[in-house]
Amino acid sequence: MRQFDQELKDLRDGILAMAGLAEEMIDLTSQALSERSRAKAEQVMAMDRSLDEWELKLDRLCVDLLALRSPAAGDLRLIASSLKIVPEIERIGDHCCNIARRATYVHPPILTGGLLERMGQETRGMVRWAVDAFIGSDAGLARTVINADDSVDELYGQIYRELLRLMMSDPLCIERASHLILVIKNWERIADQATNIAEEVLFILEGRSAKHAYLQSDSTE
């Protein structure tokens, strides 16, 4: 394998390692939340350091590749998008920490119907699909992620309204509900991060930005 191809493989492998860590953090965060586990919450926060280290390492690798290899075409798109995907994954870790930090403050539960768990699962699914789309160069799966974001947004709105209703009817649950509002906001942001990653996967695969469709009138097409 050429040195440059090895470096591109290192970049992809690094992103996969980061994504694997982020997925693990999401799982632990869900568990910390449902089990009221301080230990798991602390584990999540300890893992965040690894993501930060990966971010620095991959940022440096991308800049080196741009400076030293003058990449073009698909290589250029991979590197340019990696510079955007890496911070998205790092932010997923930050949002997990934000949720995990509140794991012990949201009990006993005030929400019924499994809505909170469903939101966590759907968000988790979007992240997994976005990573799978990157690994498998799967444009269809990337589009599935982008379309799935609406469902998480709807859940967010639904839970948010329910929490407002609960706070108005029972002032004793205001503290827990306030923490839960921040929990769902962070889940919703993680889903946005998955969407952004999926958009970058589409750019890598198709060479066209999938962002802000309403602004797109690509003069190079």
Add this chain to the structure above:
Amino acid sequence: MMNPGAIDMEIDDPRPVPEPTLLHASLDGAAKRVGIFSQPDLPLTDPSVLSAPTMLKVERLNLFYGEKQALDDINLQVARNSVTSFIGPSGCGKSTLLRCLNRMNDLIDDVRIQGRVMMGDTDIYAPGTDVIALRKRAGMVFQKSNPFPKSIFENVAYGLRIQGQGDRVVLEEAVERSLKGAGLWEEVKDRLKDSAQGLSGGQQQRLCIARALAVRPEIILMDEPCSALDPIATARVEELILELKREFTIVIVTHNMQQAARVSDHTAFFWMGKLIETGLTEKLFTNPGHRMTEDYITGRFG
């Protein structure tokens, strides 16, 4: 991202929300690019490009060196006041095609050419074409700078002198204009009588560009003009190319893909005598339409 009500709960996100930025300036710049290059069978042509004024039009061009076919059914257009790069591996036909554009291949024995090359309204391969007048319209700059063993002044004035121009005032005006056009005037204005061969490599190449400019061409054909220059001299020639395109149409053959990316509006990729892909340079270097182009520009060819 969404906001379910009047309250925006971004409390946990420490990063400031960025202000939207206006991109009009850069978008406008991209939209104003007008060069052209198109192959009718390929779906890569930018429609806006087809409406720009055409300087050169190559139609079904085939070229044979004896039995060997060096160009295979080339169709393309070059727009006025644009820079077009020809790229491809050695022997792909890019220099051969460049030399077809001012009939330099006529000087080679055993060459057979079919097809048509239109320069404006002129079919340059039509019988009775004045080849000298044609080469005046399409000047050429070569890989290795080739100043004549004469003074700087006489090198630039040479083309006009052989056209019969003997008026000293006219010649002086043309030499100054051309040296200024080639970005060399300030460096040589006090030593115009010195031998051109005392100039540095980069200066010699810009002198050759000045010599081409002196006869007021419409097109400048450049065959790897920077391959013998250091990075500083190369940067000066590249800057010059970008200035010259305001007045001239430029076609450049280069092995340096970064150079093609830096200076040209359009790029054409050739392989084994065939035009594989043409298009806007930024499109070809970020998202080429053909696998072979991708392999070539990413260094995975062959």
